[in-house]
Amino acid sequence: MQCKAGRLKKAALGLFAVLLAFAPAGLAQAQTISDVLSRAAPAQTVTERAGQATAAEGGPVVQSAIGQKSLIVKPDPFGASLFTNTAAMSSDAINPEYVIQSGDRISVSIMGGADVTAGGAPSTPQSIVVDAQGNVFLPDIGPVHVAGMRADSLQPAVAAAASRVFTSRVNVYAVLETTHKVGVYVAGYVLRPGRYGGSASDSALDYLIRAGGVDPSRGSYRNIQVLRNGLTVYNIDLYQFLLTGEKPGALLREGDTILVGEQNAMVEVAGAVRNAYLFELPGREAPGSEIIGMARPLPSATNAAISGTRDTKPYSTYLTLGQLATTPLRDQDKVIIVGDEPAGTVRVRVEGSRIGPSYLVLPSDTRLPAALEQINVNPALADKGSVYILRDSVAEQQQRVIEEALDRLQRQLFLAVSPTASVSTIRASEAQLVSTYIEKARRSPAEGRVVVTNTSGQIADVRLEEGDVIVIPARSQTVLVSGEVLSPQAVLWEPQMKAGDYVKRVGGYSERGRPGKWMIRRANGEMVTRGKGDIRAGDELIILPYIDPKLFQIGVDLTSLVYQVAVASAALNGLNN
Known part of the structure; x- marks a missing residue:
């Protein structure tokens, strides 16, 4: 039993060492599992970039227009938005193009005639209905035919009829009052x-x-x-x-x-277009130019992938936009517009101790050493030998590993067989606690750090990718002591001091700390085990915890998982070098 417990203890310590090799700075300051998870930042929204570049050089890229939502959602038919609102109430305003019909009502005022009131004011307007013959009967003028006449032609017609009866001193004003x-x-x-x-x-x-x-x-x-x-x-x-x-x-x-x-033939258009909809063709078939004019491809669009059915068999083809314009499209075809021209440049961001611009646009084959030559720094402030890269593709891989580990732990947690009722009760309580930890762990975003320097400070000849972040740490004069110590904090670096000296400066080991169980994290993220390197300014000295061999296996797995989550997480708040 002692031999087995010793092997378990040794394996657990080895697992901690491997996981801590990639953990963000300040991770080992946590004293318990709860401490580790409580330092995770709240859930953050991960930006979705539909159609990331493929692994192949110059792979097709599908980009949405600025302000457009994700293209993953199936589009609506073009024109469906016309009917999303309720119908507007009928307006009382008269349309000038309205054609007068029987039953309409016309308001007539006579000015200067026999019906003029005292003081020369016009008579009270009379409301007259257009009769079944399309006429209106005007006092002292007679019938005037107005049916079939536009509303804006009513006044000239009535005025002309009045001029045949009255002198120029009598004016008649007529306006369409209501329509039927x-x-x-x-x-x-x-x-x-x-x-x-x-x-x-x-x-x-x-x-x-x-x-x-x-x-x-x-x-x-x-x-x-x-x-x-x-x-x-x-x-x-x-x-x-x-x-x-x-x-x-x-x-x-x-x-x-x-x-x-x-409905005529419908064609779905998605990808690098401003209008991603289901478009209806004028008939059963139409050339691609019909779709191009309505979908409005983005400037980056170069090609189109078409899939559909021809003669009851699946059909697909890949064309340039020029070829698409002359290609006939049919019902239920799907057209994905992409930009398939390889980018000639990459854009990288520069963070940390630098002088100058924070973005660089470089040729697509640029290597990291060549990029660093274009970044001005103050040698007294910047630690250029500890540079590292944050890369989205690496962060995605780390996130996938985390999700797989969480799924494995969940299966082990709920499928474990309990030999007795009391053990079952204990495991049920543990399952509820661990499930809470798992949910928190799923919300920890990965960092995607890439170590690009070796022990001697030489920078690897790595090719830069679009969206890389080059981080140049600032020079530090301290050593961060974390992990199983009484008071984790930074201590001023002195060349003659050893690991035990730094531990004494922070109050000694905690209950779970043991002499000789420590690791060093360099400013660039490199991990150095005991006896393989001196402690330098800017390092983090991590005191590893003592693992009790009596712990349940699920406890060991949970602890390992928590450290693995924290390894790839950029959301843990700790002192950075």
């Missing part, structure tokens, strides 16, 4: 077909909105007819209204029918 209400039928592929009432000045779009709009899965936005007495009066293409502002047809009359036709 009409009932219009909305049929075809709409959500709520039926008869809808409204003003004669309402457009076909108003009635479509009242009917719930075009059915997005069956109805056509481009094949809408207005029928009158069984004949087509005009056709409506809502795409013309959306793209050019062309108003959808003339005014409607009582008994007109708006018929929404069956």
Whole structure:
């Protein structure tokens, strides 16, 4: 048993050493598992970049337009947003293009005639209804035919009729007062077909909105007819209204029918475009130029991947945008626009002790040593030999490892078999506690640190990637003592001091600390085990914990996982070198 416990203790200490080799600065100051997790920052939103560059050099990149949401969500049909709001109430304002019909009401005022009141004021306006013959009867003038006349032509027509009866000293003012209400039928592929009432000045779009709009899965936005007495009066293409502002047809009359036709071929467009929607073609087939004009590819777009069905068989092809313009597209095709030109430059950010710009735009094959030559620093303040890189691709790998470890721990936690009822009760309590820790661990974002210097301070000839962050630590005159000590803190560096001397300066070992169990973390993230390097200014001296061999295996696994989470996490707040 002692031999087995010793092997368990040795294995646990070895695991701590490996995990701490990648842990952020200040991690080992934590005294318990709760201390480690409590230092994690709150959940942070990870920026999604749809279509990151592939592993292949110059792989296709799908970028969304500025201000556009993620392209992963399936797009809506182009034009569906017209029907997201409730229908507007009919307006009392008279449309100048309105054609006067029987039943409309006209207001007439005569100035200078026999009906003039005392003091020369005009007579009280009279409200006259257009009769069934389309006439209005004006006092002292007689009938005037106004049906079929536009509202803006009413005043000149009435004035001309008055001039044939009265002298120039008598003026007549006529204006359309109210229009009659009409009932219009909305049929075809709409959500709520039926008869809808409204003003004669309402457009076909108003009635479509009242009917719930075009059915997005069956109805056509481009094949809408207005029928009158069984004949087509005009056709409506809502795409013309959306793209050019062309108003959808003339005014409607009582008994007109708006018929929404069956949906034409639909093509989905996504990727590097400003308008990522489902577009309806004018018919069963259309050239790609039709889609290019509506989707508006971004300046970075160069190619298009098309997938669909031809002759009942799966079909796919990859074309340039020029080839896409002449390629016929059919129903249910999907077009993904990408930028497939390899970037000639990379953009990197510079942080830490530097002089000059914080961004560098370099050729895509630039190596780290060449980039450092373009960064000005103050040698007295910057530790250029301890530079390191923060890389998104490495952070993603670390995050994936964390998630896999958490999943394994969760399976082990809930699938463990308890030999007795008392052990089962204890494990249930432990499971609830560990589940809380797991949820906190999942919210710890990875840092993605890459160590690029060796023990002698030489910088690796590593190629820079887009989005890399070059960090140049500042020179330090202290050594951070953390881990299993009574008072973790920074101590002034002295060349003749050893590890035990630094521990004495911070009050000695804690209950779980033991002499000789320590590691060194360099400013660049490199880990040095005991006996393989001297303590330097800017280092962190980590006192490793003593592992009790009597601990349950799940406790060892949990402790290992917590350290592994903290290894890749940039959210733990500790003193940096």
